Amino acid sequence: PEDRGEMGERNVKKRKVAVRILLTLFVVILIFPVLLLAAGSFMGPEELKESYGSVLYGIDGELQWKLFPLYPTLKAYLQLLLDSPDFFVMFWNSCRQTFSVLAGQMLFGLPAAWALGRYRFPGRKVILYLYMILMILPFQVTMVSGYTVLSFFSVLDTHWAVILPGGLCHLSGISDDKIFSADTGFASGGGESRRGRGGGIFFLYRPATWNAGNCICFDLEFLEYWNAIEAPMTFLKTKSLLPVSLYLSNITVSDMGSAFAASILIMAPSIFLFACGQNYLEQGILASGLKE
Numbered sequence: 001p002e003d004r005g006e007m008g009e010r011n012v013k014k015r016k017v018a019v020r021i022l023l024t025l026f027v028v029i030l031i032f033p034v035l036l037l038a039a040g041s042f043m044g045p046e047e048l049k050e051s052y053g054s055v056l057y058g059i060d061g062e063l064q065w066k067l068f069p070l071y072p073t074l075k076a077y078l079q080l081l082l083d084s085p086d087f088f089v090m091f092w093n094s095c096r097q098t099f100s101v102l103a104g105q106m107l108f109g110l111p112a113a114w115a116l117g118r119y120r121f122p123g124r125k126v127i128l129y130l131y132m133i134l135m136i137l138p139f140q141v142t143m144v145s146g147y148t149v150l151s152f153f154s155v156l157d158t159h160w161a162v163i164l165p166g167g168l169c170h171l172s173g174i175s176d177d178k179i180f181s182a183d184t185g186f187a188s189g190g191g192e193s194r195r196g197r198g199g200g201i202f203f204l205y206r207p208a209t210w211n212a213g214n215c216i217c218f219d220l221e222f223l224e225y226w227n228a229i230e231a232p233m234t235f236l237k238t239k240s241l242l243p244v245s246l247y248l249s250n251i252t253v254s255d256m257g258s259a260f261a262a263s264i265l266i267m268a269p270s271i272f273l274f275a276c277g278q279n280y281l282e283q284g285i286l287a288s289g290l291k292e
Contacts (some may be wrong), residue, residue, distance in 0.1 A: 013036075013151055016246065017097075020084070029074045034267070035067055036065065036067070037260055037263050037264055037267075038264060039066055039067050039068060039069055040052070040256075040257075040260035040262050041076055041077065041257070041261040041263070042069045042072040042074070043069045043071075043073070043076075043257065043258035043260075044073050044074075044075060044077075044257070045256075045257060046255055047069060047070060047071055048257060048260075050064070051063075051064040051065075051066050052064075052256070056256055061246075075257065076258050076260060076261035077259035077261045077265075079257070079261075080258050080261045080262055080265070084258065086247070086250070087244070087247055087262065087265075089240060090242055090243055090244040090246070090247050090252055091244045091265075093159070093240075093241060093242060093243050093244065094226060094243035094244040094245065096159060097159055097166075097225065097228075097232075097243055098222060098225045098226050100159070100163040100167065101162070101163055101166035101167050101169075101221070101225045102218055102221060102222060102225075104163065104164075104166065104168060105166075105168020105169065105218070105221060106218075107166055107167075108168055109168075109169070116128065122270055127137075139230045139231065140230075143230075143234055146235075147234065147235065149163045150164070150165075150235060156235055157235070157236055157238055157241065158241070159241060161235035161236060162228070162231050162235060162243075163230055163237065165231065166225055166228075172194075197225075201216060215277055215280040216277065216280050216281050218278050219273055219274070219280070219281065222270075222273060223270055223273075226243075226245065226269065226270060226272075227245050228243060228245055229245055229246065231248060232245070233246065234251055244266055245266070247262055247266070248262060248263065248266075
């Protein structure tokens with residue numbers, strides 16, 4: 001019996017090692033494009049042409065995958081940060097639009113989600129199903145109606161054309177509905193007691209009442225609107241109003257070093273946010289998966 005027990009433990013260890021190896025290979029495959037971007041951002045023009053010339057410039061030769069530059073340089077970053085004012089303008093446009101959208105969803109989506117999660121009233125299911133239908137519809141379906149409404153209010157080609165549809169978006173409400181339900185215990189603790197003492201709906205914005213679900217919903221919303229492409233291209237015509245997600249479309253093949261560097265800088269806030277909220281992401285996914 002002891003030999004069988006030892007063999008069983010060995011088999012379990014072997015399975016764990018095999019699973020870890022497979023997961024490691026899977027992760028390496030997923031992050032390989034990011035590693036290539038990071039390496040390419042530190043390459044000079046000649047090394048980029050030598051490595052990727054067959055693809056980018058149509059030069060005869062073999063494609064060379066390099067994870068470590070032979071002659072690392074910061075030229076691309078310096079050129080982008082010091083000699084490219086358009087990048088700074090578009091970067092701050094993204095900050096203005098994204099954080100304004102998140103502020104609007106905190107003011108409107110968060111209380112609506114809390115009410116749908118905590119109260120039972122006639123028509124509640126209809127509202128939830130309507131939200132679900134709107135979530136399924138792609139942007140192309142609602143583009144004409146949204147364009148018409150924004151044109152009626154004379155906010156086209158302004159930052160409000162991106163902020164208003166996002167700040168009043170249905171996505172945050174339906175996402176938080178499960179998080180605020182009675183089963184998750186969000187409002188059954190300190191939040192409800194504060195509301196009973198006269199705090200009103202504003203207890204939702206106190207740090208003590210926030211849980212993982214709130215954080216991950218806003219993290220995902222940040223990722224969506226930081227990388228928005230369709231809405232800015234449709235509702236904005238002035239180039240000085242475009243977000244940084246559209247910056248790469250203005251870079252030519254002759255300036256690929258800046259393209260690699262811009263990709264890393266654009267991706268940096270998302271990676272930083274994900275690294276800070278990784279635990280919240282795991283807990284939020286679990287909370288969102290709860291059933292009524």
